[in-house]
Amino acid sequence: MIKMGFNGIAGNLSEPGIIPWPIVAIYFALASLFLFYIARKNGSLSRFKTVDYVYVGIGAAFMIVWNFFVGPFLDKFVPSGAASFIGFGSLGQFVILLIVIGVVRKVGVGMLGWAIYDILADIYSYGFGGEPIYLIYKMFAFGIIMDLWIAATRGKPFGIGSGKIPKASDTNVGAKAPAGSSGFVSASGASAGTGSFLSKPKIIPVIAGIVMGIPYAIAGPIFFTGFFAPLLYGGIVDWQAIIFSMYASLPSFLIFGIIGSLIAARVSKVLG
Amino acid sequence: MYSLLDTFISWFVLIFGVGAPLYVIFKAIGFNGFREITVYSKYNTFLYRVNPAIKIVFAVVIMMVVTTTIWWIGAILTVAVLSLYITLEHGKRKLYIGSLFIMSTLVGSLWGYAPFVTYSTLSVVFPHFTPDVIWTWPSYFAIMGYQHVLTLQALKYSFQISFRSTAIMASALLLVMTNTPSQILRTLHRFHIPDPILFSIMVAMRTVSFVLEYLNESIKIQMMRGLGSKHSKYLKPIFFFIAAMQGLVPTIIHIMRGGKDTGISADTRGFRATKKRSYVESTPINRLDYYMLAIVVILVVMDVAINIMGFGRTIPYN
Structure with a gap:
């Protein structure tokens, strides 16, 4: 019999194979402290403006539309055997959030974006069951990855933007872009720039896509299947399945991370 | 067999x-x-x-x-x-x-x-x-x-x-x-969610319908301009999908540009200007x-x- 705890959380911490909860707690705490430390040290910590909250809200709305109305049905196009390799639902959310962090470029936007999305998803579909566990999961397993990258790049996740400490060599990167010349961006980002494919403005988004894509592919299976699923509803922990889905989702996250970062770089140029 | x-x-x-x-x-x-x-x-x-x-x-x-x-x-x-x-x-x-x-x-x-x-x-x-x-x-x-x-x-x-x-x-x-989004947010305020986050959620809830509307428009306009018109009508769903994907990023840019105005208009009304400037009234039972x-x-x-x-x-x- 499955026991029911508070708000639909089974509270099962002794499932065979589950990651011990102190490890998860310590990782989340250390990652947050580390984020705060780097952000503080290189001065990329800055206050959110009202328009930033608007951008995050808009991004969350797109994530909702994607996750509930587009993604699940795109997944039907994927041959079922390949479903663990490509999950359009989560990939689309990843790309949309990349665009949001490209526009806002402040430490905390990744976590805020996931938080807003999570509350919104509860309003639209999940009905606040299992909260606040899902909120914690999304903010600390996924959101923090993006924030660490923003902090590491001093508020220029895709090489564009005015970070707190402008360096002479960086300032001309964003300035060169034809700001909002047409307003139309091709999805592949192939029309950006006139130089070689990996010219300087493009190499940073590509690196950003790789650096954020890898932990995204790893964090989902490890934290959800390995810890939160048994905690929430007594899911079965199967480490073979976790490791398989980690490897399986890695290529798609890398590809979509790079594409998403290139789009994000373009969008943030257009929006200034 | x-x-x-x-x-x-x-x-x-x-x-x-x-x-x-x-x-x-x-x-x-x-x-x-x-x-x-x-x-x-x-x-x-x-x-x-x-x-x-x-x-x-x-x-x-x-x-x-x-x-x-x-x-x-x-x-x-x-x-x-x-x-x-x-x-x-x-x-x-x-x-x-x-x-x-x-x-x-x-x-x-x-x-x-x-x-x-x-x-x-x-x-x-x-x-x-x-x-x-x-x-x-x-x-x-x-x-x-x-x-x-x-x-x-x-x-x-x-x-x-x-x-x-x-x-x-x-x-x-x-x-x-x-x-309405504001009624839902006034309710969420009971759970002590900070005002900027409530504001963000409200923007998101308003935007969901815009996203669906603009995507729909974008797809229809692309179809009107002749996307997929030379192909069999049985392939229409595929072109519908292509149109949706091509319309996605422009829709994001379009809505985010409008978002700037939303931010400015909230600011001019003094949103978050002082501690007591913005407040939320709870809904009665x-x-x-x-x-x-x-x-x-x-x-x-x-x-x-x-x-x-x-x-x-x-x-x-x-």
Whole structure:
């Protein structure tokens, strides 16, 4: 019999194979402290403006539309055997959030974006069951990855933007872009720039896509299947399945991370 | 030997499972239909007057009941909640779209699970079971990850998993259709969520309908300009999809540009300027809310009774 705890959380911490909860707690705490430390040290910590909250809200709305109305049905196009390799639902959310962090470029936007999305998803579909566990999961397993990258790049996740400490060599990167010349961006980002494919403005988004894509592919299976699923509803922990889905989702996250970062770089140029 | 008819049936079932939800989504509902079931419209029946907090509690309790009971309880609740749609403004239309949406979700997730449930999962779900084989797939279906046979138990298991989400989805949409974003946020304020986050959620809730509207427009304009017009009309869904993908990033840019104005106008009204400048008023609780609360309590009692009667959920989810 499955026991029911508070708000639909089974509270099962002794499932065979589950990651011990102190490890998860310590990782989340250390990652947050580390984020705060780097952000503080290189001065990329800055206050959110009202328009930033608007951008995050808009991004969350797109994530909702994607996750509930587009993604699940795109997944039907994927041959079922390949479903663990490509999950359009989560990939689309990843790309949309990349665009949001490209526009806002402040430490905390990744976590805020996931938080807003999570509350919104509860309003639209999940009905606040299992909260606040899902909120914690999304903010600390996924959101923090993006924030660490923003902090590491001093508020220029895709090489564009005015970070707190402008360096002479960086300032001309964003300035060169034809700001909002047409307003139309091709999805592949192939029309950006006139130089070689990996010219300087493009190499940073590509690196950003790789650096954020890898932990995204790893964090989902490890934290959800390995810890939160048994905690929430007594899911079965199967480490073979976790490791398989980690490897399986890695290529798609890398590809979509790079594409998403290139789009994000373009969008943030257009929006200034 | 596997006969031609069997092959035909296998492929028919496969294509139905994949195609039916897609057809319903793109053809019958469309982005406009989604907009209708996710946006508030003014009307004055029972559900519109109930406090959103109670509706959130209702959704949570539905979730609780569905996850702790056998699958057909979830099915009954799904139908019950959906039938409430008839009391809304343009009730018949909303019931129609809502049912289509739930049906397609159901068929989609049923066929997303049933052919793939492994024997080992099923033996955890139903200890000491003897598989009742319904259908044997052609051996090459294994390439797609299909199990060799489709069992009754696999269907039961998938049904239970599918109905877990549909009842909750239907009741959550009820909340969105009968309350304005500001009413919902005034309720969330009770949970001490900071004002900027509430503001952000409100922007998001307003934007969802814009996203659906603009995407729909973008797709139609691209079709009008001749996208896919030289090809067979049976390929139309593919071009619909291409148009949606091509329209996505421009739609994001368009809406985000408008977002700048939203930010500026909130700032000029002094949002967050001083500590007491922005405030949120809570929604009052009235007599109708107690009726709704009574329904919620009945659901909880029912849940306990069902579990005592032995129709509780005993299966783990994967």
